[in-house]
Amino acid sequence: MGLHHVGHVVGDLAAAALRYRQLGFTVAPAAYPVLPGVAEPFGVANAHVYLTGGFVELVAAIDGRPDEARPIPLRVPEERRAGLEAAIRAASVAVGAFLERFQGLHIVIAGTGDLDAVAARLSAEGVGHGGVHAIQRPVETASGTAMEPARYLELTGPLPEGRVGFAENGRDSAALPVQHANGARALVECVLCVAGAELPAARARYRDWAGVRIVTAPELPRLLPGERPPALPAFAAYAVSVGDLAATERFLNGNGVPVVRTGPGEIFVPAQAALGSTIIFRQGG
Structure with missing residues (x-):
């Protein structure tokens, strides 16, 4: 299984996006999740550097409505909403702890074409995980930002090196290829x-x-x-x-x-x- 994405935890998301642009990366607009029925923003804000077959995620915990970031409503089945909310809140706590440890790379997610099979294998091997979550993620397309289906699970432990898991994207992505000045x-x-x-x-x-x-x-x-x-x-x-x-x-x-x-x-x-x-x-x- 190859890499789906890596997560670079930072203290200042706007400053990090600026630095990445100086490094020659095209950085997508920052965003933060909004769940139906939850009034105040919570969790983390992020900005993506899209690459072929994967991406780099700049991540920062949020406190209130973050400046220079857009809200992204997440669509999720009602029966899974509570579980996703708990996972996002836990991720925010984890990101804060990661930043206290050091600013840098703390998240590594592998890609898979069959997340249910991965979940079944992990369970059979006695490897703890938080179950499969289905969400919609924003991607940039020819007609603007669109929401595409994605599914993920995270290993539990916690693992000493950080947040580790697996993700499965929708099969027919309309995302545009992204050019980077650094090649x-x-x-x-x-x-x-x-x-x-x-x-x-x-x-x-x-x-x-x-x-x-x-x-x-x-x-x-x-x-x-x-x-x-x-x-x-x-x-x-x-x-x-x-x-x-x-x-x-x-x-x-x-x-x-x-x-x-x-x-x-x-x-x-x-x-x-x-x-x-x-x-x-x-x-x-």
């Missing part, structure tokens, strides 16, 4: 950094996942020179593919963004310059 195309990998003693458990947890690289703390600076994990365990980095790495490097240098070259086919922006999450740019299709 980003697809979300291809995230890097989980763990203590040596945690390595077997982490490998077992992500054994069926494509796109999750697990390294120990001493290995991280060898993979990404100069980088250190913000905590242990932690999702320390994610990678996107680009069509012309040299052009990406020229763009970032032109915007005054520090760039570290790790080899002929890869560069990265250090976490200190990218709000706590190292961003890898990798030559790819």
Whole structure:
């Protein structure tokens, strides 16, 4: 299973969107969920960076009606509304706790074409999860913003590295392809950094996942020179593919963004310059 999206938790969503635009990403307008029958906004606000087959989510907990973000009414069957409301409120608490731990990458969701089968497998293996939730998510289409069906589940634990789960999109998306000034195309990998003693458990947890690289703390600076994990365990980095790495490097240098070259086919922006999450740019299709 490849990556569906990663979530970058930030303290100031507007400032984070601005920084991502300086990094050359096209950032969709920020939004926050509104549930029928709930008067005040709650949960989190987010802004998406759409990529082929996945996206990066900028996430911040909200307190009242957030500025510079639009409300997105969620349509959900009445029998599932209470469960979804509880899940959103729990997510808000979790995001606040993530930010207290460090600003950076805390959410990794795998994509699947059969979420019910995943849920059944997890239950059979005794892996705790919060059940399948069906929602509508906003996407940008040729005729404007549209709501498309999506389903997800989250593992329970909690897991020490953050929020982990699975998502299934509708099969016939009308979302427009998004162009990025830095040439980003697809979300291809995230890097989980763990203590040596945690390595077997982490490998077992992500054994069926494509796109999750697990390294120990001493290995991280060898993979990404100069980088250190913000905590242990932690999702320390994610990678996107680009069509012309040299052009990406020229763009970032032109915007005054520090760039570290790790080899002929890869560069990265250090976490200190990218709000706590190292961003890898990798030559790819």
